[in-house]
Amino acid sequence: MNLKKNITIASVVLISGLLIYGGILANQIFSKNTKFSQNEVYVFVPTGSTYEDVKKILEPFVENMNRFEMVANKRSYPENVKPGRFLFTKGMNSYELVKAMRSNVPVKLAFNNQERLENFAQRVSSQIEPDSLTLMNIFKDSVFLKENGFTDENVFVMFIPNTHEVYWNITAEKFRDKMIKEYHNFWSKERMAKAEKQGLTPVEATILASIVHKESVKKDERPRIAGVYLNRLRLGMPLQADPTVIFAIKKKDNDFDQVIKRVFYNDLFLNSPYNTYKVIGLPPGPIAMPDITALDAVLNPEKHDFIYFCASVDRFGYHEFAATLPEHNVNAKKYSDWINSQGVAR
Structure with missing residues (x-):
């Protein structure tokens, strides 16, 4: 009987201990x-x-x-x-x-409005694990460039501004491969056909779109500007795009942080493949990352006879267009007089 009692007491103690341990656990x-x-x-x-x-x-x-x-x-x-x-x-x-710690959360990686591949690499490296130097090296890999028809100067056209879902620890190579896949997806048969209709390859269309993008922030005006540049290309005229001169100056100075608000006459003689006042045709690479509206403007340009334009002093942010040089000279003088009156230096 005592044995039974002892067993019962021991069981109670054991269960109590287990309950206490379970509670602690x-x-x-x-x-x-x-x-x-x-x-x-x-x-x-x-x-x-x-x-x-x-x-x-x-x-x-x-x-x-x-x-x-x-x-x-x-x-x-x-x-x-x-x-x-x-x-x-x-x-x-x-x-x-x-x-x-077992559930890797993707990053919503966003990029747009980047001026150069270097800026883009820095922007991306702030959002994923690979550093900017690793990204630059993988973007400019000679085998990759050759396989995809790019050069050091124009590989930047590969990156279409968007928001992409990727894992933070994605490798530089896998990120690049995702971007080239997105590039090919963007350049559908329909867009390829539109570019060909304008006499452009996808690379050329993107380079031109980068100029259109820099010329105007007014999205509704971009198809008209694209039409001007396409008219000039067909006529064999230089594009004479001020944003390309600004890019050339920054590249010469190796200073892309400088703000240039005005292009002077002497700047137009700068020896650079990006200076479209001296070079006929498109520059060797984009001068910025064009957004989708600029790309669409080049693929769907406004049909017109304009071959000149300059900034408008009456409609801030917009431009005045002309089909003849005398008309353009009137618009250009009006703008020149206004900007001189504002005292705008470099």
């Missing part, structure tokens, strides 16, 4: 284990990181690392560390934190 797993004040934070684990690296990365965000480690070990996380971008929300427990 549950508390370890399911109690809050974050220490950041924001509602959510992203944690970045570089490629090649070890479990020890991850623990150091998590220190600013995890309140009790021992509790995190206990759950991580039970769920075999130390043997299965993955690089990437991971989302933590305020108040997560250890179980949720470990679970979050």
Whole structure:
């Protein structure tokens, strides 16, 4: 009888102990284990990181690392560390934190209005793991350029401004391959046919679109400007586009941060393949990343007889167009007089 009683007491003690241990364990797993004040934070684990690296990365965000480690070990996380971008929300427990470290969250990578490939690489590298130098090297890989019909000067046409979903730890090569796929998707049979109708290849259409993009921020005017440049190309006239001169000056000075508000007469004689006052035809590469409206303007230009235009002093941001040189000279003098009166220097 005493034996039975002792067994019963021992069982009660064991069950109580198990319940207490279970309670402690549950508390370890399911109690809050974050220490950041924001509602959510992203944690970045570089490629090649070890479990020890991850623990150091998590220190600013995890309140009790021992509790995190206990759950991580039970769920075999130390043997299965993955690089990437991971989302933590305020108040997560250890179980949720470990679970979050298994779910790589994509980046909504956005880019537009970049002036050069170098600027683009810097913009992209701020959003994904590869650095700008690695990206530049992979963009300018000689084998890739040859396979896709690009050159060092014009490979920038490959990047169509948009928002793309990619993983933060995507490699530079995979990112480039995604961009060339997007490029080919953009240049559908319909767009290819429209470019051919204008006597342009996709590369040439994009270079021209970059000039149209820089000439006017007024999207409704871009088809008319595109029509002027296409008329000039057909006539064998130089494009005489001021934005190409500005680009040439910046390239000569190796200073793309400078702001140039005015092109002077002497600037028109600058020896550069980008100076379309001296060079007949298109420059060797784009002078900016054109947006879709500029590309569409080149593919769907306004039909007209205009071969000249200059900035309007009556409609700010727009231009005055002319079919003859005398008409253009009147418009140009009006603009020149106005800008001189404003005291605009370089």
